[in-house]
Amino acid sequence: MSDLEQAQHYLKTYYRDTLHTNVARKPLVADIETDICVIGGGLAGLSTALGLVEKGKNTTLIEANRIGWGASGRNGGFVAKGYAAGYSQLVKKVGLEHTKQLHKLATHGRSLIKKRIDQYDIDCGPVVQGVLGVSWNNHPQSVKDYIKFMRNDLNAPLEFWSTEKIRDLCKTERYYDGFYSPEDYQFHPLNYIHGLANAIESYKGQIFESTKAIKITDRSDGGYIVHTPQGQIKCNQVVLCCSIYVDDLNKKLKYASFPVYTYVMVTKPIDKERLDAAINTDYAIFDNRYAQDYYRRLPDNRILWGGRVSVTGVPENLAQIMTRDLLKVYPQLKGHVEPEYAWGGELCYAPHKMPQIGQLKPGYWYNTCFGGHGLVPTSVGGDVVSSAIAEGDERYKLFEPFSKLWFAGGPFSPYIAQSVYYLWRARDVLISMNR
Ligand SMILES: Cc1cc2nc3c(=O)[nH]c(=O)nc-3n(C[C@H](O)[C@H](O)[C@H](O)COP(=O)(O)OP(=O)(O)OC[C@H]3O[C@@H](n4cnc5c(N)ncnc54)[C@H](O)[C@@H]3O)c2cc1C
Numbered sequence: 013m014s015d016l017e018q019a020q021h022y023l024k025t026y027y028r029d030t031l032h033t034n035v036a037r038k039p040l041v042a043d044i045e046t047d048i049c050v051i052g053g054g055l056a057g058l059s060t061a062l063g064l065v066e067k068g069k070n071t072t073l074i075e076a077n078r079i080g081w082g083a084s085g086r087n088g089g090f091v092a093k094g095y096a097a098g099y100s101q102l103v104k105k106v107g108l109e110h111t112k113q114l115h116k117l118a119t120h121g122r123s124l125i126k127k128r129i130d131q132y133d134i135d136c137g138p139v140v141q142g143v144l145g146v147s148w149n150n151h152p153q154s155v156k157d158y159i160k161f162m163r164n165d166l167n168a169p170l171e172f173w174s175t176e177k178i179r180d181l182c183k184t185e186r187y188y189d190g191f192y193s194p195e196d197y198q199f200h201p202l203n204y205i206h207g208l209a210n211a212i213e214s215y216k217g218q219i220f221e222s223t224k225a226i227k228i229t230d231r232s233d234g235g236y237i238v239h240t241p242q243g244q245i246k247c248n249q250v251v252l253c254c255s256i257y258v259d260d261l262n263k264k265l266k267y268a269s270f271p272v273y274t275y276v277m278v279t280k281p282i283d284k285e286r287l288d289a290a291i292n293t294d295y296a297i298f299d300n301r302y303a304q305d306y307y308r309r310l311p312d313n314r315i316l317w318g319g320r321v322s323v324t325g326v327p328e329n330l331a332q333i334m335t336r337d338l339l340k341v342y343p344q345l346k347g348h349v350e351p352e353y354a355w356g357g358e359l360c361y362a363p364h365k366m367p368q369i370g371q372l373k374p375g376y377w378y379n380t381c382f383g384g385h386g387l388v389p390t391s392v393g394g395d396v397v398s399s400a401i402a403e404g405d406e407r408y409k410l411f412e413p414f415s416k417l418w419f420a421g422g423p424f425s426p427y428i429a430q431s432v433y434y435l436w437r438a439r440d441v442l443i444s445m446n447r
Pocket residue numbers: 051052053054055056057074075076077078079080081082083084085086087088089090091092223224225226253254255256257258261274275276318356357358359379380381382383384385386387388390
């Protein structure tokens with residue numbers, strides 16, 4: 013396959029094979045002018061571009077591969093409020109009042125996704141309401157304390173569910189009590205992405221796929237030129253939403269983050285009665301370990317099983333590894349689950365695990381580093397950056413405590429990340445032993 017053909021293809025995933033339409037957009041092959049150039053067609057870039065065109069801004073988005081080619085089109089589909097850093101860490105770092113403001117943004121970001129699904133009639137269902145957080149250890153008080161904090165301080169309507177209630181739906185002795193989050197939901201991320209792209213184009217925003225930004229230079233009359241292999245884009249402002257693929261386009265951003273892989277496996281359809289005897293709910297489920305399992309039933313009685321993190325890429329026997337993880341939780345499915353898809357995706361992390369949102373210089377924006385918890389935060393990032401550009405809105409400054417681009421280890425960052433992961437796993441093992 014040539015580089016161009018490669019760029020025009022999605023990885024084999026369940027989402028790719030259940031896309032409603034899969035028509036590639038053309039690459040840029042001319043010099044053009046636009047007010048704002050958004051680089052990167054993941055959820056961060058698309059949400060930013062849609063926010064801009066909705067506010068009447070002339071916007072062009074370029075994507076090196078296909079829209080949603082990266083993490084955005086490969087994830088678990090959990091649209092759950094919050095940030096990868098977790099609220100208790102945020103309170104420690106920026107205090108309760110600031111955390112409340114960030115949480116308010118997340119609440120808005122999650123509603124904005126729903127609003128856009130309705131407004132643009134995006135067929136990314138089933139959109140199933142409700143997410144369950146289940147405990148791997150038997151410490152109900154810590155779950156209750158967490159719920160109390162979320163309800164009292166952040167106004168999040170979480171419900172405590174007893175071990176009995178959890179096990180009624182998740183038929184496994186691995187789990188104890190947990191919480192139910194009624195406002196979170198799940199959807200088909202790649203169909204959502206295509207819906208966002210159609211919405212951008214409905215406002216005459218332009219999208220070019222297979223178009224990689226290779227360099228950004230300053231214009232002598234102000235603004236920037238984005239160089240791509242077959243054309244240049246003259247623009248007044250630029251927004252980098254390149255996640256972990258930013259590479260040498262901007263070395264400051266490149267060195268301020270590190271990559272982490274995580275994985276998903278999707279089974280073939282399973283006999284419904286057998287499946288009901290294991291996972292008897294359509295809620296999306298995740299456990300409370302650092303290296304957690306996250307999973308959900310799909311409409312045709314498959315299981316989408318996500319989990320694990322590493323820095324070493326995608327193992328050849330990924331499908332077997334993930335199936336083994338699933339059977340550890342639901343041994344009753346042994347002999348009845350067969351993997352059909354297994355894939356990995358790269359996450360972009362900053363050491364503080366919060367998004368990096370800000371300006372490197374006037375009109376040179378970045379909106380990146382959403383980690384493993386990105387569906388709602390990319391909606392937030394797109395909203396605050398597009399509002400800042402179009403309306404001078406200053407909400408993006410709530411991310412200032414995290415927007416300093418500290419060196420994150422450079423070429424050694426994957427090894428640092430792997431060591432941290434091993435520590436987390438060790439902690440999970442200790443938790444299991446003390447159950
Ligand atoms: C397996 C997996 C499961 C996950 N599950 C969940 C989940 O259930 N819920 C949740 O909230 N989050 C989840 N996440 C995290 C979430 O998907 C990400 O945080 C989010 O999608 C990041 O979006 P993004 O737009 O920043 O990055 P990406 O989606 O990676 O997009 C970046 C895009 O920029 C393009 N690009 C980069 N450089 C250039 C360039 N120079 N020129 C042009 N284009 C360029 C890339 O090709 C890419 O398409 C998961 C992630 C993975 C991998």
